[in-house]
Amino acid sequence: MLSFKNVSVVYEKGEAPALNNINLEIKPEEFVCVLGRSGAGKSTFIRTVNGLQTPTDGRVTVLGNELNCLKEKRLRKLRSEIGMIFQHFHLIPRMSVEQNVYTGRFGQRPVWKNMLGLFSEEEKRLTDSYLREVGLYEFRGRRVERLSGGQKQRVGIARAMVQEPSILLGDEPVASLDPTTSDHIFQLLKSLHLKRKLTTVINVHDIELAEKFATRIIGLQNGEIVFNGTPSEMTKTDLQHIYK
Numbered sequence: 669m670l671s672f673k674n675v676s677v678v679y680e681k682g683e684a685p686a687l688n689n690i691n692l693e694i695k696p697e698e699f700v701c702v703l704g705r706s707g708a709g710k711s712t713f714i715r716t717v718n719g720l721q722t723p724t725d726g727r728v729t730v731l732g733n734e735l736n737c738l739k740e741k742r743l744r745k746l747r748s749e750i751g752m753i754f755q756h757f758h759l760i761p762r763m764s765v766e767q768n769v770y771t772g773r774f775g776q777r778p779v780w781k782n783m784l785g786l787f788s789e790e791e792k793r794l795t796d797s798y799l800r801e802v803g804l805y806e807f808r809g810r811r812v813e814r815l816s817g818g819q820k821q822r823v824g825i826a827r828a829m830v831q832e833p834s835i836l837l838g839d840e841p842v843a844s845l846d847p848t849t850s851d852h853i854f855q856l857l858k859s860l861h862l863k864r865k866l867t868t869v870i871n872v873h874d875i876e877l878a879e880k881f882a883t884r885i886i887g888l889q890n891g892e893i894v895f896n897g898t899p900s901e902m903t904k905t906d907l908q909h910i911y912k
C-alpha cells in the first residue's frame with residue numbers, strides 16, 4: 669500500500685536530514701500512529717506520502733505508483749485517493765460547514781464546475797451522509813468560524829472523507845484540542861477507518877492515544893525509525909528512546 673525504500677529528505681544542504689534512510693512498508697487497513705519529539709520528522713514523513721515533499725534520495729511508492737515518476741496529472745489523481753487532515757484544520761472560516769466539505773471534491777472535478785459551485789446529486793448525498801457520520805448535519809449551514817475546535821476538525825474529517833479516499837493521513841490532527849475532544853476525534857477516525865477499510869497514518873504527540881488506537885506505532889527520532897511495532901510491543905525503554 670505504502671512503501672519507503674531508502675528515503676531521505678534534506679531541506680538545506682549541509683544540514684541534518686529531516687528523514688534519514690527510511691525503509692518501511694505499510695499494509696492495507698493498518699492504523700499507524702507516528703510518535704516523535706518536535707522536529708523528529710513526523711510532518712516531513714506524512715508530506716512525502718502525498719507527494720507534497722519530494723525525497724532527496726530513495727523511493728516512495730503509494731498504491732503501486734512510484735511518486736518520483738508521476739506526471740502532474742497522475743499525481744493529482746493519486747492525491748484524490750489520499751485524504752488529509754491537519755492540526756489547524758485548513759478550513760475556509762467564512763464559508764458554511766457544507767461548503768467546506770464540498771471542497772473535498774474539488775480535486776476530482778473540472779475547475780469550471782468548482783467555480784460555479786455545481787454539485788451532482790451523488791456529491792450532495794455523499795456530503796450529507798458524511799455530515800451525519802461526523803455528527804454535524806444539523807450544523808451544515810453554519811459558518812465554520814462559529815464552530816468549536818473539535819467541530820472544526822469534524823468538518824476537516826468530513827471534507828477528507830467525501831474524497832472517498834483509500835488512505836487517510838493526519839498531521840497532528842488533535843494537537844490543538846483538549847484530551848476528551850482528542851479522544852472523541854480518534855474514536856471517530858477509528859470508526860471511519862474500520863467501516864471504510866482505510867489505511868490510516870496519523871502523527872500524534874499523545875502517547876496514550878497512539879497506544880489506545882493504533883495497530884502499529886512508528887517512533888521517529890532525528891529522522892530515523894527507532895521503533896516499529898504494535899502498541900503492546902512498545903516498552904518504557906522504547907519510549908525513552910523515541911523521546912530521548
Ligand SMILES: Nc1ncnc2c1ncn2[C@@H]1O[C@H](COP(=O)(O)OP(=O)(O)OP(=O)(O)O)[C@@H](O)[C@H]1O
Nearest residue numbers: 679680685686704705706707708709710711712713
Ligand atoms: N520547509 C522546511 N525547510 C527547512 N527545514 C525544514 C522544513 N520543514 C521542516 N524542516 C526541518 O526538518 C526537521 C523535521 O521537521 P518536521 O516538521 O518534519 O518535524 P515534526 O516531527 O513534524 O515536528 P513538530 O512535531 O514540531 O511538527 C526539523 O529540523 C525542521 O526544522
